Amino acid sequence: MIHKDYNSNMDIVISGILPHSSIAAELASQAAKAAPSLFQKLENSKGTVHLLDPGETGCTPFEYWQLAHRQFTPAGQQNYAAGLGPLYAPRQYNRDQPVWLLELAHIALGAANATLLTADDLVISESESLALFESAQVVFSESPFKLLQFDTQRWHIEIPPDMVLPSLSPNLIASRFVYDWWPQDTASRPLRKLINALQVEWHEHPVNLARRQANLPLINGAWVFGGATPAQLQPAPTANPPRILQQLEVAHRKQDWGQWLAILANLEQDVFSALPANKNGNLILTGYDRLVVVSADAMPAWLCKLLNRNHKWKDWWCQ
Structure with missing residues (x-):
């Protein structure tokens, strides 16, 4: 179970953003080009992976998050x-x-x-x-x-x-x-x-x-x-509610990765380009059998590069 207060610090939940493991490695570079602002944040942040077996939960990781959010x-x-x-x-x-x-x-x-x-x-x-x-x-x-x-x-x-x-x-x-x-x-x-x-x-x-x-x-x-x-179910907390982005869900469910990349590019223009200013918030990313909580790194991006510190987002992206 995920022990996390998702409602604090302006968290952003992006459902359907983690591709299936069979295609994730192939899509990694294309996704990074479609949404450079998002993936720059991933590069300088720490990702904690929660593997969620659909056979045990009976639901998607995004639905699991919704239920965990309601305790x-x-x-x-x-x-x-x-x-x-x-x-x-x-x-x-x-x-x-x-x-x-x-x-x-x-x-x-x-x-x-x-x-x-x-x-x-x-x-x-x-x-x-x-x-x-x-x-x-x-x-x-x-x-x-x-x-x-x-x-x-x-x-x-x-x-x-x-x-x-x-x-x-x-x-x-x-x-x-x-x-x-x-x-x-x-x-x-x-x-x-x-x-x-x-x-x-x-x-x-x-x-x-x-x-x-x-x-x-x-x-x-x-x-x-x-x-x-x-x-x-507990009532949904009203203080600092998370922002939920579900635009990628249908393309992800249908495994229409061309459409998925097009929607990702639109989200880059509409949402992700402002993410660097969201220093205190976490990103909650969901896919078919995984949920990743991306927390902001305590170090600024320039210092991470200077120290050659890399959290290797591709490791959990392609998991």
Whole structure:
């Protein structure tokens, strides 16, 4: 667990900035050219690496940071992704009520596997979500789950109290193949049946017929996650809130490194060029399975160069 007060000293959180290890070394020089101000700061700062196994946390490192920032503590058999239920809940719920969410998604079937697009990728309208919500009522009535409340991207559902389900973030699932994460245990059988029934119900739904005609990805699936209670999250601190930059996330998730470099260059112009003035703040950088906290070096940059002191950011960048 990361013991760090991320809310102090004007910290900046940049999600999706650490490339996958398979491409990181190749991208290092290109990234440094796209954002020279940022990488100059990395050169003269100390980076502390936190390896976060997605198989254990059930969520992305950025989501892990969000939950750590709210002092989330898993209970019992919960993983960190259980906290995403109350974290992403669109409205206030009973503090002691487990919050499970169903996120609308697109599941693309391939020859040997499937990929998932999250609700953020689909640009879902409120009317589309409401129409699908109404059609899902029958499917839920024939399952042990209860459909409670509607929101555009995510619906609040209820899980039987004696049912133990894994919680995995849709953002994590979208970064890999669905079948790598698809629960196969006996306890998850009702959930698999529910999701399969929704896919059948929505296959020829008017919403998807219209989306197909408009050449938009279909809303043909869903992902269920959560399970923690709002009481397990603390209110977000209001003093010196961190600045959060999420512009790189989608390109990182899709591993579209050309687009990623273009966005990085835009961030250089809009944000990173002012970073040297942010002497007291830390940078929190996240990727697929890592979180790096970059703290300002006590020595000025010119003295580091004079003493040939180098923290070798490429060592942890390419880790």
